[in-house]
Amino acid sequence: MSFAELGKAVRKQFFYKFKLFFGLFYSLVITQAIAIVFSFNGTGSISSGQIGQIHFYSADIVLVFTFGWAFISALQLTTKPFRDNEYLFVFNRLSSHLSNLLFLLALSFIGGLSAYLSGYLLKVAVYMFFDFQLIGTNDITSPAVVVAGIITIVLYIWMFASLGYMVGSLVQFQKVFAILIPSIIIGCLILVALSESEAIIRIGKFYFFESSFLLVFIKTTATVCLCFLISAVSTNHLEVRK
Amino acid sequence: MEVIHCENVTKLQGKAKALDQLSFSIKENTITGLIGRNGAGKTTLLKILGGLWRETSGEVKVLSRRPFNSLYVSENSIYIDDAFHFPSHLNLKEILREGERFYPNWNRTLAERLFDYFEFHPKQTHANLSKGKRSTFNMIIGLASRCKVTLYDEPTAGMDRAVRKEMYRVLLKDYLEYPRTIIISSHYLEELEDLLEDVLLLDNGKKVLHLPMDELKEFAVGLTGRSEVLLQWLRGKTILHQQNAGPNELYAVVKKEDISLPEAQRLGMTISPVSSSDVCVYITDRGQGGIDRVFR
Amino acid sequence: MIVVSVIVYLLIFIVIFAAAFALNKLQAKGGFIKALFFSYAGLLIISSVVYFVLPLEQAEKAAIKSDGPSLYHYFETGQTDKIDPAFIKKQWDFTYEGKELLLIDNHNNLPMTYVEKSAEENLLEITYYEKPTYIDGYNISAYTEGPNITLSADSLMIADYWNEEHAIFKPEFPFRQFSDIRLMPDEWGHGEDIIHIRISEDIQLQYEEWQNIYLMGE
Structure with a gap:
């Protein structure tokens, strides 16, 4: 198998996947629409008798929901019906993983860009249809920060997608993960809720409080690579169209 | 290749x-x-x-x-x-x-x-x-x-x-x-x-x-003849399939290479070709008698 | 409390993701999905364009004015005439001929209210003083109206402005991460606000114990 052959197969599969998983764009629109509705009350608000209420608007909720969408969609890519469709034509596991990696990046790009733009949709809707006194905006004025921010959104979504992909692959590898992983996630959430577990908050801060773009880039892409490596190893012996 | x-x-x-x-x-x-x-x-x-x-x-x-x-x-x-x-x-x-x-x-x-x-x-x-x-x-x-x-x-x-x-x-x-x-x-x-x-x-x-x-197509032949004669003659040979073909008559399928056709004719047996699909069925039969055995 | 909110969010997430899961599997017609997706994309692009032509003000960090002594100080010492007139936000002049006046507020949320008795007849003069509140570098008080005070036959209604709603547009968190912008201020200083009522001696002002009302010079 030459490198060129692999590249050709990956390219073909990449475009095929867009046709195959077009339904993902449907759920993207629905997910973001729901998140926008949730955002109408403001991502945060403060109030007092003297100033009334102040709502702070941003598309944070849309972003978080898009993370979830990416996670679920990537997980679904690994499930049997999706995989069977994928493996109809020319493939091997390596080309399949590589094309999935790229496909998820493309999905993240679309999801991230629309999540970013949905912030404007939210704000324009609030401006036009809500009887609120608008105090002002806090727009980012530096183009470098805007570019870095958009890339970061895409990277975060890609990271969640590859996490979902890894979880799905592990479940395909050993069914026990289907019970294990949700238990771990829910357990962690409860832990955070009950004791504000330091370790988990530190993980969150590690990714989302990083103020250096370079470090964000390194941290997320390293996570993506790790997830795909684990996925590739765990599904290397997986048989298809059982 | x-x-x-x-x-x-x-x-x-x-x-x-x-x-x-x-x-x-x-x-x-x-x-x-x-x-x-x-x-x-x-x-x-x-x-x-x-x-x-x-x-x-x-x-x-x-x-x-x-x-x-x-x-x-x-x-x-x-x-x-x-x-x-x-x-x-x-x-x-x-x-x-x-x-x-x-x-x-x-x-x-x-x-x-x-x-x-x-x-x-x-x-x-x-x-x-x-x-x-x-x-x-x-x-x-x-x-x-x-x-x-x-x-x-x-x-x-x-x-x-x-x-x-x-x-x-x-x-x-x-x-x-x-x-x-x-x-x-x-x-x-x-x-x-x-x-x-x-x-x-x-x-x-x-x-x-x-x-x-x-x-x-030439793998097997079907022989029809009197049961005792047929069974006697086929003793020691692999019978792929046998069934009754009438009173005292037996139909048996055997590998062509196992028997000599002129001899069979001489013994008064009717020789019939066996279709390839029947051969496949007979060879992979789960034991003699097939599904009928279940009802025996 | 945090447990409840986490559980609620968890439930919302589960419902939405179950829905997303179902939708992904749904054999929706390709044409419909295309139409939906491209109209959403169109809507996003249009709203981004619209956003940039909206007359929106960028936040400018105003220097917080904390000059001069506290407003309370002037009232406690009776030197109300020395207050900088810039802090007067609203004034009402009524003539009231009755003997008794009932003071009502709508939310039990009156600012500190000082009542000053005067020898003038039929006097009912109300002044609302406010030192501005700054949130996130904005002078919020510039966007608030102040209380609404109305006089009817025998009562004075002070309606606060709790119902006023304001919006501030913020960038999303990955952008905030690379800048010093925050979603919400960690803390904000309330400016002081005081209602000053000057009223004729012969008018009997009636109010409840728990209303935040002080008589001057007592």
């Missing part, structure tokens, strides 16, 4: 052996029929050859490569079965277009002509096709892809007799025009007789026979 080569291939499914120490090889540009009862391991073998499943042990070579995880084998082989489900939101024309993008030797003219001949509608979806239509469509994909190794697993499932015959004619014509290595598994061996060059007979994951079709 050997296109497919298997040596001591075993496939475990759970504890059961779907394939058991199977060894055979298939030459380039032949049509082989893969025959066997349900559960003989036909599908397992084809899926391993197509690179979909992984052999548990032994050596599998398709186009000199191990098919599992081989991009080269995947590009040069196609596995068609009736569970060949296409994405439901692609219509039939779009599926053909995808096939064309993936397979380098794709023959568009053939695909389109067959598509029109069998009266498919471009906007139809695969999921909405009837079982027979779906099989027909899958076979069109298999034909048009013109892969060096084409594996058909029960390709005619659900097709009516007329379509089956037409499909086999198309298969033969296209094979003559563009020779390649084809394996077809099917229940209907009679209809395939004129098409097949070789027959590979499996039973319980083991190879029973691997013969040219012509030899299979």
